[in-house]
Amino acid sequence: MLPYTEVTSENIKELINSFYEAIQADELMGHYFNQEAQINWEHHLPRMYTFWESMILGAGTYTGSLMGAHWNMHQKAPMEQEHFDRWLMHFHKALEKYYAPELAEDIKLRSMAMGANIRMKLRKG
Numbered sequence: 001m002l003p004y005t006e007v008t009s010e011n012i013k014e015l016i017n018s019f020y021e022a023i024q025a026d027e028l029m030g031h032y033f034n035q036e037a038q039i040n041w042e043h044h045l046p047r048m049y050t051f052w053e054s055m056i057l058g059a060g061t062y063t064g065s066l067m068g069a070h071w072n073m074h075q076k077a078p079m080e081q082e083h084f085d086r087w088l089m090h091f092h093k094a095l096e097k098y099y100a101p102e103l104a105e106d107i108k109l110r111s112m113a114m115g116a117n118i119r120m121k122l123r124k125g
Contacts, residue, residue, distance in 0.1 A: 005103070007057060011098060015098045019094040020041070020044075029087065032079075037076050051066070070122065084118075084119050088111060
């Protein structure tokens with residue numbers, strides 16, 4: 001029953017699926033992910049489940065390179081501030097839908113810090 005008061009691997013999958021449905025439906029982000037960056041969703045979604053399980057639950061199962069993945073996308077289609085802002089807007093809306101306020105706020109803070117770090121590194125090249 002929503003909102004969840006505990007974060008689990010299963011509800012992280014629900015969160016990520018809902019979030020990326022919104023991303024794909026968004027005019028700016030859908031075009032960016034589908035046409036410009038040409039994301040393979042069958043490959044991307046399971047990696048995102050693992051990434052967020054590691055970030056939120058401390059699972060330690062994500063073995064990819066977060067910066068490398070974003071750098072590769074940035075080379076295909078430069079990510080501007082508006083992309084980061086829209087990503088955060090959709091992610092925060094999904095968090096608010098799925099999690100109790102105190103859980104959502106904690107994850108929002110992590111996502112904002114992560115986004116700022118990625119953006120800064122991409123600017124430096």
